Amino acid sequence: MLSKSRYVRGMNCKKSLWLYKHKKEEQKFSEATMAIFKHGTDVGEFAQQYCPNGKMAVLEDYPGYASAERTKKFIEQGVETIYEATFIYDNTLVAVDILHKEKGKWKLYEVKSTNSTKEAHILDVAIQYYVVTGCGVELEDAGVLHFNREYVRRGELEVEKLFKFTGLKEKVLTLQNEIKENIPLLLKTLQGEEPAIEMGLHCEKPYTCDFTDYCRQLLPEEIKEEIRILSSEPEIAEYEVRDYVSIIKYPIGFLDFETINPGIPMFDESRPYQKIPFQYSIHFMNSENDEPKHYQYLAPSCPNTDPRIGLIENMIKDLENSKTIFVYNIAFEKGCINDLIRDFPQYEYDLTVIKEKLVDLIIPFRRKYYRTETMQGSSSLKKVLPALCPELSYSELDIGDGLTAGNEFFGLYFCDKEEIKKKTREDLLKYCHLDTLAMVRIFEVLKQV
Ligand code: SF4
Structure with a gap:
């Protein structure tokens, strides 16, 4: 049947x-x-x-x-x-x-x-x-x-x-x-x-x-061979990379959000499938040779607490002194910040200042100023990082991508086992930390060109 x-x-x-x-x-x-x-x-x-x-x-x-x-x-x-x-x-x-x-x-x-x-x-x-x-x-x-x-x-x-x-x-x-x-x-x-x-x-x-x-x-061996990951020397458009790096001003914040997007809105002032940021990681460098400081925020998974308020207030404080804020793939962070401005107009000024300082670290890779075969034509962070900084890897982490991070955090709203909650929160912090540390290291590689 x-x-x-x-x-x-x-x-x-x-x-x-x-x-x-x-x-x-x-x-x-x-x-x-x-x-x-x-x-x-x-x-x-x-x-x-x-x-x-x-x-x-x-x-x-x-x-x-x-x-x-x-x-x-x-x-x-x-x-x-x-x-x-x-x-x-x-x-x-x-x-x-x-x-x-x-x-x-x-x-x-x-x-x-x-x-x-x-x-x-x-x-x-x-x-x-x-x-x-x-x-x-x-x-x-x-x-x-x-x-x-x-x-x-x-x-x-x-x-x-x-x-x-x-x-x-x-x-x-x-x-x-x-x-x-x-x-x-x-x-x-x-x-x-x-x-x-x-x-x-x-x-x-x-x-x-x-x-x-x-x-x-079942694919024949020769087709599998074609999609095997290759490694090779990078091809670098040196002038364009240096030009890109030259406009970056310190202090620099490296910012990454994690979000949930529930179909059924959980909080006031949210819509079906709206991205709700619940976590950020920021690496912050005052000057070129400064050791980056790390700031982070992970909202409580409490159904009556909108994760966005605590995130906004802490983020404004942590990015206060930055002149440049690097993100990887600007559309995502900019979209989240625009939504925050619309839903919480009381923070409009500070959030707009943050938005105006955003710079996209994906640009040198999307425009192919810097590429290797290991990236397989992709400019995603998960492809660029192993090509430029093979010592950093997501493979050891229990949470290794943004989708899983969102799902795991969402699951915490329905979890009453304290040890699971604690472990998941630790895993989320490790994952988001690596996202911004990866950006720091990638920028260091670009600076050396
Ligand atoms: S050919 Fe494609 S769609 Fe069909 S069973 Fe295989 S993977 Fe699925």
Whole structure:
């Protein structure tokens, strides 16, 4: 039997569908994907409040025949809101996030933890529409319930304003014949041999495939050789690097933020998926030969305390005397500071001063003034650092990237084990410290050109 997710998977890549059934042990999820799944489940449950007081059809671990029977009974009994409403038609099972009756007509809601409807959502809704209407339930509309990006939390969450429904009925109607033809083809794929499909763009879009590791192993040796990391002498545009360094004025602060971006706003004056800085690290050098001093801030993970206030006040103090503030990839820090100015106008003057001193340390690498093959054409800090300062490495750290840092801090809000909290906070401090120490060392290398 197919399901909504199997159908969507199979339409993207038949091999992925086949592997999902026959070699599930090869499926690998990154930490980021796991966090997205967890967040999606939490949002799905929360969104049920948009149509409250419904009945839950799935009482087992997974939707199946029992939940389909329950759904049928609920409809016969006149229940008007059903969560995980399950339907089986044409060898395909779907569980609708919310099926809700308004003015005597059914509406299908697919909950997505995004700020808008994406192209990939249309197929999700279309296959559900096909199965539900195939079971004889007429749908007035079918679409996506997603976050409303305009919503600003002030006080208690207002669920009806936090979410927004985008109807997709017209679009999904155009796909119904196609779905009817595709279902038998996908079922045939499941019964056959492993399809021979080469890797390509479809492995990354619309989602990174969870069988990427498996398929990569099957690549011929000569292709693997091409992507092996090479090391070589740097190519340096000396004049441009010196020009860049010459405009930098001491004292210098090296600044890095870590952020969380919860879909459901946690604090007043925040929006769905807004980046909320909770931590910074600053290395500070008064003069050229000065040993850098280190300052840091890590907010308490207390649900009633907005991490931004303490961060702003400490950051203003720690950067007070700087003339240059280095960041790596300015758009991120500048965007965070602009949001802080908008949400906390009482700090506008000091934050604007900080913003005007920002200088992007990525520039020499993005403009390829300084490059080595080890960087593999990338200017990201994680590629530039090992090329310029191989003695510094993220590999020894338990938290080694910004996404993990945000997820780990977010997890602290729900953690009551003191030893885990303590260890996570130590790991966060080590990670953010390395980010700004890396910038100090990279700048030293540039100065030597
Ligand atoms: S990695 Fe690519 S080719 Fe392999 S199963 Fe996934 S989508 Fe298909």
